[in-house]
Amino acid sequence: MERGWGGEARLLVFLVDARIAGKRRVAREMWVLAMDAPEIAASVRAGQFVNLGWTPGPLLRRPFSVYRVDDDRIEIVLKAVGAGTAQLLDMDRGDRVSCLGPLGRGFDLGAGPRSIVLVSGGLGVAPMPLAAREATALGMRVTWVHGARSREELCTESGGDEVIWATDDGSQGLAGTAVAAAPDADLVLACGPNPMLAAAADRWPDALVAVETYMGCGTGVCLGCAVPLKRGGYDRACKEGPVYRAADIDWTALPAHLPYAVTA
Amino acid sequence: MTGMAVTIGDLKLRGPVLAASGTFGYGTEVPLLERRALGAMVSKGIFLRPRRGTAPPRIVETPSGMLNAIGLQGPGADALIRDYAPLWADWDFPVLVNINGESASEYGELAARLDGVPGISGFEINISCPNVEQGGLYFGNDPRAAAAVTEAVRKRTTLPVWVKLTPMVSDIGVIARAVESAGADALCAINTLVGMSIDLNAGRPRLSFRTGGLSGPAIRPLAVYLAHQAARAVNIPVIGIGGIARAEDALEFLVAGCAAVQVGTATFVNPRAIADVHDGIAAYLKAKGLGSPADLPRHLPKD
Numbered sequence: 001m002e003r004g005w006g007g008e009a010r011l012l013v014f015l016v017d018a019r020i021a022g023k024r025r026v027a028r029e030m031w032v033l034a035m036d037a038p039e040i041a042a043s044v045r046a047g048q049f050v051n052l053g054w055t056p057g058p059l060l061r062r063p064f065s066v067y068r069v070d071d072d073r074i075e076i077v078l079k080a081v082g083a084g085t086a087q088l089l090d091m092d093r094g095d096r097v098s099c100l101g102p103l104g105r106g107f108d109l110g111a112g113p114r115s116i117v118l119v120s121g122g123l124g125v126a127p128m129p130l131a132a133r134e135a136t137a138l139g140m141r142v143t144w145v146h147g148a149r150s151r152e153e154l155c156t157e158s159g160g161d162e163v164i165w166a167t168d169d170g171s172q173g174l175a176g177t178a179v180a181a182a183p184d185a186d187l188v189l190a191c192g193p194n195p196m197l198a199a200a201a202d203r204w205p206d207a208l209v210a211v212e213t214y215m216g217c218g219t220g221v222c223l224g225c226a227v228p229l230k231r232g233g234y235d236r237a238c239k240e241g242p243v244y245r246a247a248d249i250d251w252t253a254l255p256a257h258l259p260y261a262v263t264a
Numbered sequence: 265m266t267g268m269a270v271t272i273g274d275l276k277l278r279g280p281v282l283a284a285s286g287t288f289g290y291g292t293e294v295p296l297l298e299r300r301a302l303g304a305m306v307s308k309g310i311f312l313r314p315r316r317g318t319a320p321p322r323i324v325e326t327p328s329g330m331l332n333a334i335g336l337q338g339p340g341a342d343a344l345i346r347d348y349a350p351l352w353a354d355w356d357f358p359v360l361v362n363i364n365g366e367s368a369s370e371y372g373e374l375a376a377r378l379d380g381v382p383g384i385s386g387f388e389i390n391i392s393c394p395n396v397e398q399g400g401l402y403f404g405n406d407p408r409a410a411a412a413v414t415e416a417v418r419k420r421t422t423l424p425v426w427v428k429l430t431p432m433v434s435d436i437g438v439i440a441r442a443v444e445s446a447g448a449d450a451l452c453a454i455n456t457l458v459g460m461s462i463d464l465n466a467g468r469p470r471l472s473f474r475t476g477g478l479s480g481p482a483i484r485p486l487a488v489y490l491a492h493q494a495a496r497a498v499n500i501p502v503i504g505i506g507g508i509a510r511a512e513d514a515l516e517f518l519v520a521g522c523a524a525v526q527v528g529t530a531t532f533v534n535p536r537a538i539a540d541v542h543d544g545i546a547a548y549l550k551a552k553g554l555g556s557p558a559d560l561p562r563h564l565p566k567d
Binding site for chain 1: 293294295316317323329337472529531
């Protein structure tokens with residue numbers, strides 16, 4: 001921690017001119033991009049994100065959960081959902097990406113729980129490998145439940161002590177949603193489309209969920225990433241989030257689908 | 265020797281690059297800031313009372329720009345005085361508060377409430393926010409209303425009063441002269457333009473508020489033009505705003521007649537934008553052998 005110049009205690013944030021170090025496909029149209037960002041790799045926690053900018057690129061940076069960390073490298077997982085992410089996927093090893101992070105508050109795994117279930121849907125797989133690693137380091141038994149629409153869209157990478165697959169069409173694992181397929185545990189983490197998280201909130205009010213929102217700045221100034229709270233008002237996904245206690249969010253007021261990288 | 269100091273009315277600033285309202289929070293949030301480069305900061309806009317803001321989605325990216333409809337979410341005057349002004353009092357550059365109201369008297373009341381609070385060095389009257397149901401833009405496109413708001417604030421404070429103008433008018437010079445006559449110390453031009461973006465799949469606007477304020481490089485040529493028009497219309501300083509991301513962008517506004525500039529949306533993209541713009545201006549002045557931003561040539565044709 002350092003003292004921010006405004007008097008706020010804040011976590012260290014780095015701006016790294018990161019070299020792309022690798023790219024691999026983990027599902028249909030889903031890729032993992034590795035980049036060299038030693039300062040971020042050394043300090044990022046599960047559920048935190050980086051804000052990426054590149055040239056030529058869209059105007060605004062794009063937020064991505066950190067997927068894995070390997071020595072000096074961080075990885076993100078992405079799909080080409082708009083012009084911006086398509087440009088990012090077109091980049092090659094050796095190209096440079098401006099990487100701001102780590103940002104946001106990650107999963108607080110606490111000290112109490114002995115078993116943990118990670119529930120991910122689609123790109124919601126993004127924060128889970130780091131969460132699995134941290135949970136294992138804390139001595140928890142890790143069950144990972146990953147869901148997608150079909151076998152082709154399931155991320156081929158997973159971890160933990162037990163892996164459960166779920167597909168909407170039943171082409172792999174259990175037929176149905178990841179939330180329905182998941183067993184109970186002392187602690188549940190979930191990430192995926194907002195309707196999936198709303199379903200998780202119904203089943204596990206105390207689950208910790210990482211929400212998806214549009215972001216302008218990623219650092220807490222623009223208030224663009226407003227998350228509606230049950231107790232009233234909004235707070236910022238980039239600063240107080242993106243991880244929340246599931247029951248604290250007003251899911252009826254959170255937009256159901258937010259494709260990133262829209263350049264309208 | 266090149267100096268970067270500029271004077272806006274009675275306010276002496278160490279540099280011509282300021283942080284724009286709404287893109288800099290309360291000055292405590294932005295990471296990696298090099299404060300040496302900051303001439304002044306204009307805080308996020310506030311009303312007298314706390315405001316909840318609009319429902320998400322609140323922002324959407326557009327070609328070279330961004331639409332926002334935050335709705336002036338904020339803590340209100342009491343919380344501002346309690347939580348932020350004491351921090352600002354210790355800073356080595358002035359902080360101006362962007363003030364808002366639903367009536368001229370409410371603007372005046374807010375200014376009076378904040379007047380004399382240590383840490384607050386002046387006001388930027390927002391008569392141009394497109395994202396609130398009442399107030400905002402209404403005051404900005406009517407010269408009498410704009411003057412009435414300015415006068416209401418002027419009467420309740422001895423601090424510098426800046427007025428932030430909207431581009432959504434047919435002649436910005438008319439509004440500029442009206443608020444100058446009403447006692448403004450400086451003008452800020454421009455605020456965002458009203459814009460809209462439609463999600464074709466859903467068949468509805470991308471923003472929950474339907475419309476939003478357009479900012480970013482997309483608006484820069486218009487902003488340079490309108491800041492220039494405003495500067496020609498008045499004898500008080502004009503602070504240029506609109507799509508400034510690099511020193512060259514800021515220099516356009518300065519050559520167009522502005523005394524200083526504010527950097528906004530660019531801060532989201534580049535956390536070091538203010539320092540980069542400041543340092544680039546300094547390098548340009550030095551390379552041209554100019555002593556200060558006020559020495560920039562302004563050979564602009566008359567019309």
